[in-house]
Amino acid sequence: MSETAPAPEPAAAADAPPLRAVVLAGGLTFEREVSLSSGTQVVEGLTRAGIDAELRDADAELLPGLAAAPADAVFIALHGATGEDGALRAVLDLAGVPYVGSAAAACRLAWDKPAAKSVVRSAGITTPDWVALPHSTFRELGAGAVLDLMVARLGLPLMVKPASGGSALGVQKVSRVEDLPAAMVSCFAYGDTVMVERYVEGVEVALAVVDLGDGPQALPAVEIEPESGVFDYSSRYTPGLTEYHAPARLDEDVARRAAELAVRVHEVLGLADLSRTDAIITPDGEVHFLEVNVSPGLTETSMFPMAVEAAGFELGEVLARLLANRAGRSR
Amino acid sequence: MQASEIRALFSVVSRPEVVSLAGGMPAVTALPLDAVGSMIGELVSGMGAQTLQYGSGQGDPRLRERICDVMALEGIHDASPSEVVVTVGSQQGLDLVTRVFCDPGDVVLAEGPSYVGALGVFQAAQARVRHVAMDDDGLIPEALEEALADCRANGDRVKFLYTVPNFHNPAGVTLSEERREAVMAIAEKHDLLIIEDNPYGLLGFEQEPLRALRARNSQRVIYLGSFSKTFSPGLRVGWVLAPLAVREKLVLATEAQVLCPPSLTQYAVARYLDTQPWREQIKIFAELYRERRDAALDSLAALMPAGTAWTQPQGGFYVWLKLPHGLDAKRMQPRAVGAHVAYVPGIGFFADGNGREFMRLSYCYPEPDQIREGVRRLARVIEAELDLHSTFDQVDTGSFRAITPGHDAESIVGPANSDTYEDGR
Numbered sequence: 001m002s003e004t005a006p007a008p009e010p011a012a013a014a015d016a017p018p019l020r021a022v023v024l025a026g027g028l029t030f031e032r033e034v035s036l037s038s039g040t041q042v043v044e045g046l047t048r049a050g051i052d053a054e055l056r057d058a059d060a061e062l063l064p065g066l067a068a069a070p071a072d073a074v075f076i077a078l079h080g081a082t083g084e085d086g087a088l089r090a091v092l093d094l095a096g097v098p099y100v101g102s103a104a105a106a107c108r109l110a111w112d113k114p115a116a117k118s119v120v121r122s123a124g125i126t127t128p129d130w131v132a133l134p135h136s137t138f139r140e141l142g143a144g145a146v147l148d149l150m151v152a153r154l155g156l157p158l159m160v161k162p163a164s165g166g167s168a169l170g171v172q173k174v175s176r177v178e179d180l181p182a183a184m185v186s187c188f189a190y191g192d193t194v195m196v197e198r199y200v201e202g203v204e205v206a207l208a209v210v211d212l213g214d215g216p217q218a219l220p221a222v223e224i225e226p227e228s229g230v231f232d233y234s235s236r237y238t239p240g241l242t243e244y245h246a247p248a249r250l251d252e253d254v255a256r257r258a259a260e261l262a263v264r265v266h267e268v269l270g271l272a273d274l275s276r277t278d279a280i281i282t283p284d285g286e287v288h289f290l291e292v293n294v295s296p297g298l299t300e301t302s303m304f305p306m307a308v309e310a311a312g313f314e315l316g317e318v319l320a321r322l323l324a325n326r327a328g329r330s331r
Numbered sequence: 332m333q334a335s336e337i338r339a340l341f342s343v344v345s346r347p348e349v350v351s352l353a354g355g356m357p358a359v360t361a362l363p364l365d366a367v368g369s370m371i372g373e374l375v376s377g378m379g380a381q382t383l384q385y386g387s388g389q390g391d392p393r394l395r396e397r398i399c400d401v402m403a404l405e406g407i408h409d410a411s412p413s414e415v416v417v418t419v420g421s422q423q424g425l426d427l428v429t430r431v432f433c434d435p436g437d438v439v440l441a442e443g444p445s446y447v448g449a450l451g452v453f454q455a456a457q458a459r460v461r462h463v464a465m466d467d468d469g470l471i472p473e474a475l476e477e478a479l480a481d482c483r484a485n486g487d488r489v490k491f492l493y494t495v496p497n498f499h500n501p502a503g504v505t506l507s508e509e510r511r512e513a514v515m516a517i518a519e520k521h522d523l524l525i526i527e528d529n530p531y532g533l534l535g536f537e538q539e540p541l542r543a544l545r546a547r548n549s550q551r552v553i554y555l556g557s558f559s560k561t562f563s564p565g566l567r568v569g570w571v572l573a574p575l576a577v578r579e580k581l582v583l584a585t586e587a588q589v590l591c592p593p594s595l596t597q598y599a600v601a602r603y604l605d606t607q608p609w610r611e612q613i614k615i616f617a618e619l620y621r622e623r624r625d626a627a628l629d630s631l632a633a634l635m636p637a638g639t640a641w642t643q644p645q646g647g648f649y650v651w652l653k654l655p656h657g658l659d660a661k662r663m664q665p666r667a668v669g670a671h672v673a674y675v676p677g678i679g680f681f682a683d684g685n686g687r688e689f690m691r692l693s694y695c696y697p698e699p700d701q702i703r704e705g706v707r708r709l710a711r712v713i714e715a716e717l718d719l720h721s722t723f724d725q726v727d728t729g730s731f732r733a734i735t736p737g738h739d740a741e742s743i744v745g746p747a748n749s750d751t752y753e754d755g756r
Binding site: 029030059135143178188191 | 663664671729
């Protein structure tokens with residue numbers, strides 16, 4: 001595969017003092033549990049790679065802690081708001097603390113799924129049609145009339161998802177029109193804006209991108225085959241409920257186009273270091289962008305580590321290299 | 332939403348910003364911790380040969396005697412230590428009893444709602460739960476008769492009625508004196524075994540404990556007791572009081588499971604009962620919980636939107652709240668977590684998928700000010716959810732136009748957020 005990354009350089013010279021990393025995980029979001037699991041994996045990986053890594057929550061102790069014991073760089077394994085919406089990164093910028101990953105403004109854009117889709121579509125990338133609306137629009141214009149229009153224009157089935165957030169929390173596939181109002185109610189419990197997207201039939205793939213210092217490179221696509229047919233929260237985080245194929249079972253040409261799409265998304269959204277684009281590949285080989293994650297899951301059942309492994313790399317080494325780059329030290 | 336999703340939503344409860352009205356954790360810091368600490372230290376330094384050693388499968392004899400003293404407070408005066416089996420919490424006691432009595436497919440009658448930990452035990456034994464309705468006076472005797480008649484008509488084997496008569500978890504209600512008599516009469520008439528689970532009975536706020544069901548019939552009732560709420564849940568000491576024939580089976584079953592209950596914690600409880608003012612301590616606990624119950628009920632009355640209803644517990648840990656029509660506590664949970672307040676959705680307390688419009692609120696652990704703040708947040712969450720329902724509940728999807736297939740929707744982009752990315756770039 002032409003877009004895969006070269007192997008990381010060997011680890012740092014033995015006589016240099018070990019880098020000190022603070023790994024942020026937890027947070028105050030629906031994805032706290034997943035984040036803690038990601039953070040534990042990151043700490044273990046960095047420790048294997050010879051980095052002095054410490055797990056911390058993003059709470060009131062964080063800034064005093066970083067001031068008292070500065071880190072060479074921070075690794076953000078927070079999922080959901082604060083960690084992914086750019087807010088925490090803006091604060092780290094204020095504190096002058098280097099961190100692995102995308103800058104605050106790029107995160108804010110990627111976090112907002114409809115906004116990211118607009119930018120991605122403007123760049124000529126295919127993405128399923130969508131509409132994103134706040135509750136107030138339905139209330140003011142009449143929910144029936146608005147939903148009627150949505151179904152008429154986007155068809156069925158529809159994907160109903162919160163306009164921001166990850167781990168598929170609140171995401172529902174709606175096949176029958178009579179289920180749509182209840183799906184909207186459920187989804188609005190996760191946030192004030194709901195995105196309704198045309199359902200695209202095909203193979204779901206996760207496209208990891210990593211930039212080890214010489215430009216963004218796609219790792220092999222990971223194909224997702226949920227036992228239930230729907231890649232929901234349980235399918236994601238219950239071992240055995242989803243079969244993964246890494247690399248994905250794709251034709252060489254389709255795999256290349258998927259990799260190109262992921263790198264292009266990473267670039268047009270201004271992302272840095274690492275990202276994971278979720279996409280659907282239709283039976284005729286067309287790749288549709290769904291969303292991108294600036295803080296991809298790094299748990300034992302997450303796709304980013306699978307892609308790293310499929311590329312023949314060691315996760316700890318890749319994360320250590322990203323960290324060393326941000327700390328201004330080459331590995 | 333699957334169980335794993337609910338667990339994920341609960342993971343934020345450990346953060347101090349979140350007011351948790353979810354967990355049922357006793358306020359153990361109200362114990363005289365120094366005294367309990369030195370007591371346990373002495374048990375090891377002075378009696379290590381016994382307290383760190385294996386013990387009897389049935390439990391320490393001295394503790395079983397003291398357990399009989401505790402049960403006397405609720406009217407059980409004829410219990411013999413030989414009928415008591417000490418268990419790892421009353422949870423293990425319920426598991427043992429269920430294993431002894433239930434085969435896969437058997438029916439267990441239980442209040443609707445019922446204690447979630449009991450439902451888990453029955454599910455593991457592949458027993459089917461038939462819920463029996465309750466109201467503010469606890470289990471409804473007529474509903475029990477009806478359930479028994481239904482089961483007989485269906486050819487179901489009913490193994491027992493599982494009931495929490497005092498300060499029910501999750502419903503917060505107490506079985507009235509008249510109904511206790513009525514339930515016992517029905518049990519006698521139908522040859523029904525009763526499992527009386529009573530962890531909260533001594534934690535009443537307004538009156539002396541009602542006589543236990545076991546005090547009314549020693550052969551038809553198996554009684555489960557616990558020190559988790561009156562002393563400490565971390566020690567995991569509970570018990571089963573059962574007729575001798577049943578007790579023998581329970582001892583065999585517990586030896587197969589755990590060999591013997593932990594010696595150290597049994598000695599700790601026995602020593603606590605021997606040397607500490609435990610009756611006064613229970614009064615201290617009850618007073619603390621009463622203050623928290625008042626904070627919960629007062630703020631619910633002041634803040635909850637119309638259409639919300641809740642029980643008025645006279646003891647124990649829980650308020651059972653019914654949401655306004657059409658609201659679903661589980662679906663609302665992400666909004667509540669976002670608003671930094673946690674509760675347990677009612678559906679978990681039913682084996683049959685009911686209970687969507689209910690939630691359990693625990694007032695046992697947070698301080699009164701936190702409870703008031705939690706209820707304030709919850710009221711706002713319910714109001715926002717009502718607002719949402721008023722938007723979507725009236726939608727008549729039957730009147731929607733036909734779908735236009737193949738329509739090019741290129742112009743459909745997210746107007747709600749179209750400004751976000753411009754300044755975000």
